[in-house]
Amino acid sequence: MQNTLLPRLPSADFLKKYIPIAVAGFLLVAINGCSPDTTEVEPEVKTADKYSSEVAEKWAALTLKLTRTTPGFSPPVASRALGYAGLTLYEAVVPGLPDYKSLAGQLNGLQALPAIEAGQTYNWALSANAAQAEILKNLYPTTSAANKVTLDSLKAALRTDYAVEEAAEVVERSEAFGKAIAAAIFEWSKRDGGHEGYNRNFPTDYVVPVFNGSWKPTENGRVNPMQPYWGKNRTFVIRNSVMPLPQPLAVSTSPTSQYYAQHLELYSKNKALTQEEKEISIWWADDPSETFTPPGHSYNLARIAIKTAKVDLGKAAEALARTGIAVADAFILCWKCKYAFSVERPYTFVRRAIDPNWIPFWPAPPFPAYTSGHASQSGAAATVLAAVFGNNFKFTDDTHVSRIRDTARNTDFKARSFSSFWETAEESAYSRFLGGIHTRQDNDTGLKEGRKIGQNINDLAWTK
Structure with missing residues (x-):
């Protein structure tokens, strides 16, 4: 009788057919397991x-x-x-x-x-x-x-x-x-004309022109104006160097003239500022003796945008480069315009034609009025920043929140929120009108010229 408990051995035909295949498979596994992995992993190139x-x-x-x-x-x-x-x-x-x-x-x-x-x-x-x-x-x-x-x-x-x-x-x-x-x-x-300019802010060899409506020394008694030759400096962007100068309004003391009307508007507003208007005025004053100056404010807006948008190093570098070039070229062209026309400050005109005892909210800085430096550089900066971050970019400007209260003007430094960069440019320009420093022609023309300067920067071949 057959013993069913014993294992059944494979037949001779089975062994003959399958043993060579099993041996070959075993050898293949053994060879692959022992051979080193020669595949090289390329190191990641970090852009x-x-x-x-x-x-x-x-x-x-x-x-x-x-x-x-x-x-x-x-x-x-x-x-x-x-x-x-x-x-x-x-x-x-x-x-x-x-x-x-x-x-x-x-x-x-x-x-x-x-x-x-x-x-x-x-x-x-x-x-x-x-x-x-x-x-x-x-x-x-x-x-x-x-x-x-x-x-x-x-x-x-x-x-x-x-x-x-x-x-x-x-x-x-x-x-x-x-x-x-x-x-x-x-x-x-070193070859741009402004090298070591910090040593010659008020050159004594400049002769201040005298004519009807010309700039006069400021209330603080400074006779020599600031950087009268700055407009001769080399611009960063070639197209900015050939921009034509915008002509100012004709000087006139006639109450029916645009020149008179703009100064009367400024004078009237300056005598009736609201608390919010005072806050706007001091926020954008950027007094060089206490802050990092108006162009520094624009550079800081770029830094705030970088942090707000959480961009990478490349985009941050682009934003700061565009902004730096924008404010640099804006000041060259603005100063070129200032000393080409040497337009008087509002305090000079108002005192001789409207109110001889008027004191503006802000003391006038020591250089001609037209065009506004604030408006020019703010307009240029806003134009290039919009090209990087978009036209509709919400952010909070906290540039001056650490400054102590301006007791002389009874006003605090409060952070300001915006929905676009152009809003900052317009408010920066308007702040000078509120301060009694610039008429509308100074600001409106400055913003217009600043936008052109910024657009010329945006038109460079930044990308391939």
């Missing part, structure tokens, strides 16, 4: 848009501090420094932005800049860090010893953060490129 905006934000903040605390950085001088600082940041990272182009060959007299090594890896945060440290040392050489320590400390702290996981050669290569960019741009800056 500039993969970094946060931290480096840009922190250096922008320090730039503004240097502007506020370094002697001689009047609004025109400050605007120039912001232009070169923003451009340097952009050029230090633009090779790491595949869709963007350098501005070398597009700006006025800037033909070439140092190039990166082909096929090599760069840390763009380190490049930006080194570039900003280098350019600011050159632009603010007269700043305090304490500020220089702060500058070195920021550079070291950011270097530590971004170099910790990088190979030594990548760190060295990245920083060398950033420094080279800064050095090249600084050399280019």
Whole structure:
């Protein structure tokens, strides 16, 4: 009888057919398991848009501090420094932005800049860090010893953060490129006519023209006006250098003239300011002796937008470059217009034609009225910022919230919210009307010219 408990052995035909296949499969598995994986994993190339905006934000903040605390950085001088600082940041990272182009060959007299090594890896945060440290040392050489320590400390702290996981050669290569960019741009800056302008804000060789309706020294007794030759400086953008000068209204004391009507409107409003209008006026005053100046306010709006939108390093660099160039060119063209026409300030006309005892809400600054510097640079900045962040961009301007109450004018510094950048430009311009410093022609023309300046900057080939 057959034993059903014993295992049944495979037949001879089964063994002959399947054993060779099993042996071959075993050998294949053994070979593959023992052989090394020769597939190479390419290291990730980190483009500039993969970094946060931290480096840009922190250096922008320090730039503004240097502007506020370094002697001689009047609004025109400050605007120039912001232009070169923003451009340097952009050029230090633009090779790491595949869709963007350098501005070398597009700006006025800037033909070439140092190039990166082909096929090599760069840390763009380190490049930006080194570039900003280098350019600011050159632009603010007269700043305090304490500020220089702060500058070195920021550079070291950011270097530590971004170099910790990088190979030594990548760190060295990245920083060398950033420094080279800064050095090249600084050399280019020396030939623009504004180099070391902080040493000559009030040149004594300028002869103030005298004619009917001409600018007169301010109430504080300063005889020499600020930076009378600034309008001769080289602009960043070539098209801005050839813009025609807008003609001012004809001077007239006739009550039926536009000139008289605009001054009467200003005088009447200045005598009946609401509390909110006072707040608007002091918010945008940006007194150079206490703040980082009007162009610094615009640069800070760019910094606020960067933080609000949470953009990357590449977009932050673009925003600061456009804004810096905008305020720099706006001050050159505005100052060119001021000294071409030497239009009197409202306090001069009002006192001789309307009210001899009038005191404006703000004392007049020491240079001609037409066109408004606030309006020109705010209009230019708003135009370029809208190109980066959009026409409808909501944000809160907290630039001056840390300032103590203006007791002389019984007004606090309260943050202001906006739905677009152009709203800030219009309010900045209007604040000068409220302050009794500028008529509507000064502001309206300044905004119009500022928009043109900003559009010429936007028309550059920023992308490929």
